[in-house]
Amino acid sequence: MDAxxxxxxxxxxxxxxxxxxxxxxxxxxxxKKTRTLTGLLNRIHSTPSSQVPELIATVTPVxxxxxxxxxxxxxxxPPNQFWRWKDMWSVxxxxxxxxxxxxxxxxxxxxxxxxxxxxxxxxxDEWRDRxxxxxxxxLHALISMxxxxxxxxxxxxxxxxFEQPLKISTFVKDLFAGFAMLNxxxxxxxxxxxxxxxxxxxxxxxxxxxxLRKLAPSQxxxx
Amino acid sequence: xxxxLNSRESILTTFNHFREELDDFHDTRERLIKSSRDVTNLSKxxxxxxxxxxxxxxxxxxxxxxxxxxxxxxxGKLKEIQNLFAGMSEEIAGDRFWRYQKNVxxxxxxxxxxxxxxxxxxCQTMISYEEVQKSLSDADGNPYFPLPxxxxxxxxxxxxxxxxxxxxxxxxRRGGRSEANEVCKFVRGCRADFEALTPYFRELRKKQQxxxxxxxxxxxxxxxxxxxxxxxxxxxxxxxxIVERTVLEAGFGSGGDGRDRTREGGRRGGDNNRENGxxx
Numbered sequence: 218m219d220a221x222x223x224x225x226x227x228x229x230x231x232x233x234x235x236x237x238x239x240x241x242x243x244x245x246x247x248x249k250k251t252r253t254l255t256g257l258l259n260r261i262h263s264t265p266s267s268q269v270p271e272l273i274a275t276v277t278p279v280x281x282x283x284x285x286x287x288x289x290x291x292x293x294x295p296p297n298q299f300w301r302w303k304d305m306w307s308v309x310x311x312x313x314x315x316x317x318x319x320x321x322x323x324x325x326x327x328x329x330x331x332x333x334x335x336x337x338x339x340x341x342d343e344w345r346d347r348x349x350x351x352x353x354x355x356l357h358a359l360i361s362m363x364x365x366x367x368x369x370x371x372x373x374x375x376x377x378x379f380e381q382p383l384k385i386s387t388f389v390k391d392l393f394a395g396f397a398m399l400n401x402x403x404x405x406x407x408x409x410x411x412x413x414x415x416x417x418x419x420x421x422x423x424x425x426x427x428x429l430r431k432l433a434p435s436q437x438x439x440x
Numbered sequence: 441x442x443x444x445l446n447s448r449e450s451i452l453t454t455f456n457h458f459r460e461e462l463d464d465f466h467d468t469r470e471r472l473i474k475s476s477r478d479v480t481n482l483s484k485x486x487x488x489x490x491x492x493x494x495x496x497x498x499x500x501x502x503x504x505x506x507x508x509x510x511x512x513x514x515x516g517k518l519k520e521i522q523n524l525f526a527g528m529s530e531e532i533a534g535d536r537f538w539r540y541q542k543n544v545x546x547x548x549x550x551x552x553x554x555x556x557x558x559x560x561x562x563c564q565t566m567i568s569y570e571e572v573q574k575s576l577s578d579a580d581g582n583p584y585f586p587l588p589x590x591x592x593x594x595x596x597x598x599x600x601x602x603x604x605x606x607x608x609x610x611x612x613r614r615g616g617r618s619e620a621n622e623v624c625k626f627v628r629g630c631r632a633d634f635e636a637l638t639p640y641f642r643e644l645r646k647k648q649q650x651x652x653x654x655x656x657x658x659x660x661x662x663x664x665x666x667x668x669x670x671x672x673x674x675x676x677x678x679x680x681x682i683v684e685r686t687v688l689e690a691g692f693g694s695g696g697d698g699r700d701r702t703r704e705g706g707r708r709g710g711d712n713n714r715e716n717g718x719x720x
Contacts (some may be wrong), residue, residue, distance in 0.1 A: 218633045222568040227605055228639055229589050300538035314522075327444035328451055333545050346535035391448040395455035 225356070237305075238266050244306045247286035251312035253279050258316055258365075259321065262372040266381065269323055276320055283313050284339030291348035299347050307354050313338055314350065315359035319365060326384055328392065331355045348359045353406060356396075360409045363389055367416035370423045389420055416437040451561040465539075468531055472543045475528050479521055479547030486517045487602055490561065495609055503610075503619055507561040514558040518575075521551050525576055529584035537585040545591050552595025557602050564622065566596065566630065590641050595636060595695045597647035600627050604654035608661055617665050617676070631655055 220227075257276050264272050286309075294302055317337045321329035329337070335350040366385045372383035393413055401407040428431045445451050493510035532540050554570055559567040572595075573587045607623040610616035631651050638645045669679055 218566045218629070219568070222566065222570075223633060225569055226589065226593075226637070230637070233589070234640065297535040298538055299535050301541070321444055325444050325446070327446040328454075330445055330454060333444065352461050356458065391451045394448065395451045395458075398452065398455045399459050400466070402466055 230349045236293065236295075236302075237320065240302055240305050242292065243286060243289045244309055246311075247290070247306060247309040249281065250279055250286060251285050251309050251316065254283075254316040255312060258319055261319075261369055263376070265376055266373070266378050273320055273323060276316065280313070280317055280320065280337060287338050287340050287348060288371055291344040294347040297346045299345070299349060303351070307357075310338075310350065311354050311358045311361065314355055314362040315365075318358055318362045322362065322366070322388065326358055328359075328387065328388070334358075356399075356406060357409065359392060360396075360406075360413060363392060363416050367419045374423055374427060374432075379427050380434055382420060383433055386420050386424045389417060393417060454656075468536075469540060469543055472528060472531060472540050475524060476544050476547030479524050480550040481556040482517065482521045482524070483547070483550035486514050486521070486592040490514050490554075490557055491602075491605065494561075494606065499546075503616065507610070511558050511562045514554070514570060518551075518555055518558065521554075522575060525551075525584050526578065529578075532585050533698060542587060544585075545588070548591045549595040549598065552592060553598040553602065556596055556599045557606075560599070560603065560626070564626070590643070593634065593637060593641060593644055594647060596630070597644060598653055600630055600654045603627055604658050607658045611661060611665060619667075620658065620665070621662055624655070624662050627651070627655045627658060 256274060257272070257279065260272055261269065290306055314334050317334050318329040321327060321333075331350060334355060338350070340348060340350055366389055370382040370385045373379075373385075392427065396410050396413065399410075401410055424433075445454060490510045490513075493513055494506055513612070532544065537544075555572065555575060556567045559565075559571070569587065569589070569592050572592055573583055574581070576585070577583045578586060603623050603626065607620040607627075610619045610623070631648070634644060634651065635646055638648055672679065672682075674682075
């Protein structure tokens, strides 16, 4: 190879290497925040429902701080290269979305939509080609949430809350019906979707135990 | 859409959108994989065409002319491949390219291998990154997609294998031994250049081993030629005659390992020895 071409190659290479380092630094920061989030949210399993709003209040500022990370990553990514680099941060992003979706469920019992999730994390529409919340990442986050909710169904009963499992059951079944509509290929999303039925089974068992002993309020007929 | 979804209906509606989006992605992906496979097939054909052209005119014309004939035939086929890329460009425009890059890359690498082979025969140098990118651009110079550095390097890395085949089949051609030596030098240079880049590309490391093996084969053939030609105090043209006749009589085509050929040629015995006697 002639020297000019080698120079050119090395320049391109240096640029990529430098960018990769910078993104990695930001991802580390982002990751710290999402770990804090997961840590805080782990307390739902030991927090009585009356105190959940206070718990959520401690989560919100951390969730808010994720906006800095998404903005920093969007600023680093060159135009049109979102898909080139997204694998570097998708784990962190999924965890953040998981936290946001779980918080929304605890607050309202509803599902946080994708655009709303993006908004919560400060992801702007005009970043599309540099930083976005892809359907895949969003769906992964929802599955993580279901995993967590099946635990919550068990633990809320332990804490004496017999209504929560019923709410969870309805919500998770709706979600599962949604997932069932997708034509999933043989990828990680498919495998995780397949595992959802164990979560549902677990939730159903809790619901069964609770109803059998007439512990649950009788008006919940949605199950 | 920008709300919290509270009913099953709203959830199902949203997932309907996801289904469309995911289906769309998978369909595009499938289409691009097919196109990439077409590119791979055509590229392999170009490479075979070049090898065939180089050997079929065995001994009828000089080396340079043969190479250029191979190049001009290859160029027509390469144009077809470039048109395939042009056809793909719409689906991989803008930010979509990097989403599908993994699906496009096998074909792209094979194309670069074929292109660089033709380029080497024409210019005796390595095609530059910019020239490959230029070959993948429309008439106004707008690239169909950005050329990934790793695909460029991995494509070139495969070139060394083709050059090995070329060098070894050159040996039996008029003037082919000096050609083989040139190729040997060139591949050695490639290997050194790639070595510096291997830390950054995992796949290049694997291919580098293959390059080393190819280089060794060429070196072994060059060695055999030197040793054998030193046995006869002959001008290169006469040696060409001997080698050519031996190869023709033995009925060897192109390819294969040079060492086997010389050994088998020798074993054929009689004719070979008599000729040697004539010239001594």
